[in-house]
Amino acid sequence: MTHLEIENLASDYLEGLLDPASRATVEAHLTECAACRGLVGDIRRVLELCRSAEEVDPAPWLVSKILLATVGERKPTLLEQLTALFRPLVQPRVAYPIAMTVFAFSIIINAAGLTLRNLRFEDLNPRTWYYRADRAGHLMYARAEKFYYDLRVVYEIESRFRQLRGQSQDQEEQAPKPAAPGGGSTQGTPPGQTQLASTEGSRVEATVQAGWASSAVGAQSGLARAGRSQTP
Amino acid sequence: MNQDLELLKRCLTGENSAWEDLLRVYTRKIYNLCYRFTGRTDEAEDLTQEVFIKIYQTLRSYDAGQGSFSTWLHRVARNHLVDHYRRTKKDRMTSSIEDDLATLEEKPSPGVEPTGHVEARERQELLQQALDRLSPDLREAVVLRDLHDLDYLEVAQVLGVPQGTVKSRINRGRLELARVLKRMEGVRGPAEAGSEP
Numbered sequence: 401m402t403h404l405e406i407e408n409l410a411s412d413y414l415e416g417l418l419d420p421a422s423r424a425t426v427e428a429h430l431t432e433c434a435a436c437r438g439l440v441g442d443i444r445r446v447l448e449l450c451r452s453a454e455e456v457d458p459a460p461w462l463v464s465k466i467l468l469a470t471v472g473e474r475k476p477t478l479l480e481q482l483t484a485l486f487r488p489l490v491q492p493r494v495a496y497p498i499a500m501t502v503f504a505f506s507i508i509i510n511a512a513g514l515t516l517r518n519l520r521f522e523d524l525n526p527r528t529w530y531y532r533a534d535r536a537g538h539l540m541y542a543r544a545e546k547f548y549y550d551l552r553v554v555y556e557i558e559s560r561f562r563q564l565r566g567q568s569q570d571q572e573e574q575a576p577k578p579a580a581p582g583g584g585s586t587q588g589t590p591p592g593q594t595q596l597a598s599t600e601g602s603r604v605e606a607t608v609q610a611g612w613a614s615s616a617v618g619a620q621s622g623l624a625r626a627g628r629s630q631t632p
Numbered sequence: 633m634n635q636d637l638e639l640l641k642r643c644l645t646g647e648n649s650a651w652e653d654l655l656r657v658y659t660r661k662i663y664n665l666c667y668r669f670t671g672r673t674d675e676a677e678d679l680t681q682e683v684f685i686k687i688y689q690t691l692r693s694y695d696a697g698q699g700s701f702s703t704w705l706h707r708v709a710r711n712h713l714v715d716h717y718r719r720t721k722k723d724r725m726t727s728s729i730e731d732d733l734a735t736l737e738e739k740p741s742p743g744v745e746p747t748g749h750v751e752a753r754e755r756q757e758l759l760q761q762a763l764d765r766l767s768p769d770l771r772e773a774v775v776l777r778d779l780h781d782l783d784y785l786e787v788a789q790v791l792g793v794p795q796g797t798v799k800s801r802i803n804r805g806r807l808e809l810a811r812v813l814k815r816m817e818g819v820r821g822p823a824e825a826g827s828e829p
Binding site: 407408410411412439442443445446447449450451452453454455456457458459462463465466467469470471 | 659664667752759803807809
């Protein structure tokens with residue numbers, strides 16, 4: 401086999417397109433001829449270089465440019481139009497004020513006691529909104545005030561109980577212990593002291609009732625004041 | 633293949649989205665073909681656009697019996713590239729091979745071991761410069777076969793020549809490419825040529 405024949409068969413040999421007999425002949429020549437071995441090696445390298453070559457990326461706008469040159473400006477679909485319409489709403493600078501507005505309106509509607517399902521003409525009057533909101537505010541204030549006074553009454557009762565209990569204990573300690581008669585029990589309570597204790601107990605109850613009554617009157621007067629101020 | 637025909641049918645009924653899909657599938661391939669022929673990205677972009685305008689205008693002339701749509705597309709692109717080559721022959725005469733070689737010599741040699749990415753990019757540049765030095769007949773055959781992975785029959789259909797001629801051109805093209813690469817590496821210096829496998 402000549403060098404020229406090897407040159408002509410080099411590509412077929414490297415791509416495995418030769419029949420077994422031709423292949424064996426080429427391989428036999430290559431083992432003997434260093435020049436042809438070098439040539440086949442160079443072509444193999446070219447093949448490797450070409451096959452490892454990566455594709456070049458076109459500019460991203462190329463498809464749009466071709467589209468514009470062929471079909472002209474494309475009409476956007478309905479979905480694309482809707483998406484384009486609502487795209488600004490997703491931006492934080494637009495979405496945040498919208499959310500705050502909705503929040504503010506929901507508060508106003510709640511405060512004005514409006515039911516959106518049964519809207520009447522007078523419900524649309526801002527004056528009505530104002531009066532209802534004012535009424536709701538005062539009611540809330542009155543409830544809070546009543547709660548506060550109730551708490552005060554309970555604390556007052558507790559503290560007075562504590563105080564009276566302390567006083568009765570002091571009196572018990574200060575009272576002189578009578579000498580126990582022979583054979584009598586020193587643990588027993590003298591009849592006079594029992595009477596004193598019951599008197600003290602009734603006084604405590606009276607005081608508590610008086611305190612309760614005064615607190616209740618205070619709370620009632622608070623509610624009454626709130627009620628008066630709610631009336632439009 | 634069937635997908636191409638389906639898209640083509642939709643294109644012919646005037647469905648613009650099908651044309652867009654077809655473009656998205658083939659723009660990259662045709663752009664690469666143009667780039668391998670011209671070696672310039674801006675020129676390749678213009679040529680790709682021109683090829684697709686031609687395709688759009690002659691879409692009805694495609695005959696599925698004469699080969700796949702991809703082969704037809706390559707044939708139209710190749711014909712356009714040949715026309716372009718003939719048109720711009722005069723302009724190219726001004727830039728000689730010596731100028732290109734001088735540019736190669738001026739390239740600074742990296743002092744440190746190049747990374748894989750840089751090495752790959754350099755190999756790409758080397759291949760493109762070697763391809764630019766081939767005659768158009770050999771270049772198109774090698775590009776279609778070795779870079780676009782078309783088989784011999786498809787290359788023959790694209791070039792409109794017998795398979796035997798295609799085989800011969802591809803073999804000669806590879807031999808020429810190997811010689812050019814060796815010569816270029818000789819100019820670049822043994823330090824860079826050492827990266828060969």
